[in-house]
Each structure stands twice: as structure tokens, then as C-alpha cells.
Amino acid sequence: MIKNAFYAQSGGVTAVINASACGVIETARKYPQQIGEMYAGHNGIIGALTEDLIDTSQESDQTIAALRNTPGGAFGSCRYKLKGLTENKAEYEHLIEVFKAHNIGYFFYNGGGDSQDTAYKVSQVGDQLGYPIICIGIPKTIDNDLAVTDNCPGFGSVAKYVALSTQEAALDVASMALTSTKVFILEVMGRHAGWIAAAGGLGKKNPKDSPHIILFPEIPFQPEQFFKKIDDCVKNCGYCMIVASEGVRNDKGEFLSATSKHDSFGHVQLGGLAPVIANMVQEKLGYKYHWAVADYLQRSARHIASQTDVEQAYEVGKAAVEFAIKGENAIMPTIVRTSNNPYRWEIGKTPLKNVANIEKKFPLTFITPDGFGITEKARTYLLPLIYGEDYPPYKDGLPDYAQLKRIFVPKKLNKLFIVSV
Template structure:
């Protein structure tokens, strides 16, 4: 009898993570002789630990297909990091208990760096605990910071949203600059890697175009240098439009907007760098400002998703199943760029051991010499990732997204598991 599969979504969701789910589930349904049912974890790996599984076979083909144009995580996500096998053996024993009870032989985990660490740890279960399991990670992160893969599904759509938003908002500011607002600051995601902030630079196609300043996590924030750049922009352009990454740090290595708290993964929680930067300009230069935090808007904006991103997300979900059916274990499908002009790409693969807990930052040759913009090389890399439109269906002026039934799989275990 074919083994069942477990699929789950993890970490911050994206505009296209469900496109990966669509590719994975549709492909699995094409191989009923090799894969039985696809069970989704409700709220990620937590669903496996608590035996809270969703039976995707109860969803129609049409609803699964609609996942391709639906944002966020259709099955619920989580921020929960498995500890080491020896450190928390009970977690792994519980996973094996649930997998055995539901005859699960395939494990697919859709997420970023911490999630691929979980994928890697789960891939070691079969060998160490005597339960055969094929584990394949599915890449997803708006931060674009996974190694080996050329780019990450989820990033291209955020990049498009940020570039469009800073262009449109800057037109607004420019129209008011003579008599009112002269400064606009847009805060984007990116704790340690400035890929999203860099995408804002795509909007500046000629001299004088906004954004005039980009603040990257990779570049130490220099207040005096920054204020001088702002002042020069206002004098030259009449206004200054700024994109700032949430992870910008000062010379002491402190986040400009650190809130003093930690998230479930142990990362510092950030309290908003845009108002910090905007107030700094007001206090030192006296300019009226407006600021905005893209926050969830940037990662959930499926209505303006990049067609390239949607196609890649679907392709890697499909490829995850194909790798599993080939018997490949502890791997992750990747995007391999084969040409820039015209843009061409293909699917490759990487070992999870080489992906887990490795963070890919912006190379310095992608950042302009003054530290406030992107280079031609960076533009050449980024531009294809935002190309194309893939609009969802609209009704009554609004995009139509699917909400799945998410029918629960009957529990088979008499024991329950309490999360610590």
C-alpha cells in the first residue's frame, strides 16, 4: 500500500506559499499508486506533535487549484523550532508515534531557514529511530536568505510590492513637497539581509527617481552620513524618499528599533525603525515627514504578485514530490538561474545539511559605494524576479480567494501531547 504524506507550512507566510502547496498536492494526486493521502499539519509541525492533521483529500480539485492564487498559509503556520534529538527526544518520539499511527512515509516542510533546520532534523529520524521516512524541504521566505537556491519563492512578490509601493508613495510626496511633506520613510522586512530593501531600488530607473536612500542591515548605520544624504536629496530633488530595512543596526551592533523582547525562535523582536528614522530627520533637519510600515501587507499582497514568483513557487512544490518519488531524502528543490537576458531558470536540488541555519546576505557588490543604493549587478539579479502579472480572479471589485474545509483526520492515539 502507498504511504501517506505529511505537508506543513512554517514561519511567516507569503503571497505564494499556497502555490507551492498547490503544486505539491496536485502532483501527489497524480501518483496514487505511490502516495496515498496528503495530510497537512494544522499550524505547521505543531499539527504533527498534537496529532492535529488535515485531510486534503476532502478538498475538491478546484479548491486545491485555487490555492495557486490565494495568499497566506491555507493550513495555518507556526514559529516552533525543534530542539536537537538528544536535547528533546520526547518531541521526536512523539512525531514517530503520530507518523506510524497514520502510515506517513513522506514529510514535506514548507518554510525558511529555521524551517529547513526542522526538515533536516526530521530527515534524521528514520536512521536514528528506526522508522523509514523520506523528507524533502520546500523553500519559502520573503527574506530571500536561503543559501544555494538562486532566490526563494515568496521574495519576488514582496520585491514587486515594495518597488511599486515606494514608486507610488513617492509620487504623492513629490506633489506635496513644495508646501508640506518632504520626507517619506517606508519600512520593510529583513532582519539580517537587505534583499527586500534592495528591491525598492528597482523603482529608481533614472537619476533623481525615488527611492533616494536605502538603508541595509549589511551596512552599519552612520547618522551623520545619513542626514547629510537626506539634506542633499531635499536640496536637489525637493524631497527625499527612503526605504529602510527593519534590521538596520548602529555601530554597536544594536538594532535601531529593538524592542527588548524575543520571538519563539529566539530572535530579537523589532519595534519599528521607520518612526525612529523619521523623527531623527525631524529633530536634526526640521523636515515634515510621513512614514509607513509595509509589515504584513508586503507579504500578503497576492493581487500584485510576480508571475515569475508564482510559477517558481508552484514548480518547487511539484519538484518536492518528484524528488521524494525518486527516493531522494534530506534534500530541498532549488531555483537555478541559467540566463539573465532572457531570464531562464530550472529546478535543481540541495542537501538540507547545507541549507539549514545558513543565512544568505546581500553581497557588497550589490550595494552602491556610498552604501545607500543598489548597483547595476543587483538590478540585473532582481529585475527578472518581479516580472509578469498573475492576477487572481475578481468579483465585486475584490480578489476571490479560497478557504478550505480543512477537515480533521480522526485521531488514532490515546495519548495527547502538550507543547512546552
């Protein structure tokens, strides 16, 4: 019997995660003799546990194609971490029940390191509980911190947004620096790795250009060096532009903006670094400041997405299906850089165990000796990832994004499964 497939999105979404969904669904439709129906989990793995499956066959080819241009998570995403089999066997047994009821033999999970861990666990449980299922992870994360793959779909577009926002905000601040703001702080995402913050430096072509300071999670925050750098910038350039990663820590390894709360993955929730830094500047130097937090805007900005990023996101989704129908299992498609100039890349693969819960930090060789900037080596790596523009279609002055029907598959299990979120 031809098996059906399950696809789901997980973790924080990106401007291009739906391009991967488009790649998965369009490719699966080309192989009706190998893959039957393609179901999408409503809100990630939770949709599988609660048997809330969206029937993608009810969406037209035109709508699926429009996913390539649409930000957010079209089928709903989640932050939900599966425990180990010995810790919660009932959860896995129920998952297999749902798969059996809907004849699901393919599992595609689109997310970052925690999500690849989920895909890896499902691949193992298929063997342990006697239900064969092919599990393919699909890379996605704006943080660019997945191991093995050269870069992660989702990062290139955020990098482009941050580089552009840094450049434009600096022009604004510089024009008012004589009588107004002296210090501007742009806080960007990046809990443990400084890839996104580093992208803010791509517009810097001359020593006095912004950003004047980049704060990386990899470099312990040194207040006195920081304040001196700000003071020097204001005196020499008229103002100081700072790009700060949310995950900046002190020399004890403590987040500067940590709260007492934790998310569902167990990560400490951060309370906002920009106002913390701004208050320090005010108390120490007395300069007038402004700050902004890019927050969800940076990861949802499909209108300024990188063409490289869109293409790669689609291709890893496509490759996931092609690997699956060839019998590959417990792997993740990767992006392999084959040339910097001209920039070329191809699709590779790696076992899920090599990427599950493994973080790739921003290399210290990419950071200038003073700890506040990026090197030419970093620029060589980063620039190709923001190449090209892939504008969505516009209607009445606004992007015309996909609108799904989201028709659910009738439930077959007479069982209510409670998921604690």
C-alpha cells in the same frame, strides 16, 4: 503498503506559499500508486505533534487549484523550533508515534532556514529512531536569504510590491513637497539581509528619482552621512524618499529598533525602525516627515504577485513530490538561474544540511559605494524576479480566494501532547 504524506507550512507566510501547497497536492494526486493520502499539518509542525491533521483529499480539485491564487497559509503556519534529539527525545518519539499511527512515510516542510533545519532534524531522527521517512524541504521566504538556491519563492512578489509602493508613494510625496512632507520613510522587512529593501530601488531610472536612500542591514548606520544625504536630497529634489530595512544596525552591530523581547525561534523582536528614523530626522533637520510600515501587507499582497514568483513557488512544490517518489531524501529543491537575458531558470536540488540555519546576505557588490543605493549588478539580478503579472480571479470587485473545508483526520492516539508556544 503505500505510505501517506505529511505537508506543512512554517514561519511567516507569503503571497505564494499556497502555490507551493497546490504544487505538492496536485502532483501527489497524480501518483496514487506511490503516495496514499496527503495530510496537511494544522499550524505547521505543531499539527504533527498534536495529531491535528487536515485531510486534503476532502478538498475538490477546483479548491486545490484555487490555492495557487490565494495568499496566507491555507493550513496554518507556525514559528516553532524543534530542539535537538538529545535535548528533547520525547518530542521526536511522539512525532514518530503520530507518523506510525497514520502510516506517514513522506514529510514535506515548506519554509525558510529555520524550517529547513526542522526538516533536516526529522530526516536524521527517522534513522536514529528506526522509522524510515523521506523528508523534503520546500523553499519559502520573503527575505530571500536561503543559501544555495538562486532566489526564494515568496521574495519576487514582495519585491514587486515594495518597488511599486516606493514608486507610487514617491509620486504622492513629490506632488506635495513644496508645502508639505519633505521626508518619507517606508520600512520593509529584512532582519539580517537587505534583499527586500533593495527592491525599492528598482523604479529608480535617473539620479533624482526615488528612492534617494536605501538603508541595508549589511551597512552600519552612519548618522552624519545619513543626515547630509537627506539634506542634499531635499535641497536638490524637493523631497527625500527612504526605504529602510527593519534590521538596520549601528556600528556596534545593535539593531536601531531592538526591544527586550524574543520570538519562539530566539530572534530579538524589533519595535519599528521607521518612527525611530523619523524622530532622528525631526530632531536633527526639522523637516516634516511621514512614515509607513509595509509589515504584513507586503507579504500578503497576492493581487500584485510576480508571475515569475508564482510559477517558481508551484514548481518547487511539484518537484518536492517528484524527488520523493524517486527516493530522494533530506534534500530541498532549488531554483537555478541559467540565463539573465532572456531570463531562464530550472529546478535543482541541494542537501538540507547545506541550507538549514544558513543565511544568505545581500552582496556588498550589489550596493553602491555610498551605501545608499543598488548597483546595475543588483538590478540585473532583481528585475527578472518581479516580471509578469499573475492576477487572481475577481468576484464582486475583490479577489476570489480559496476557501477550504479543513476536515481533520480522526485521531488515533489516546495521548495529549502539550506544545509550548
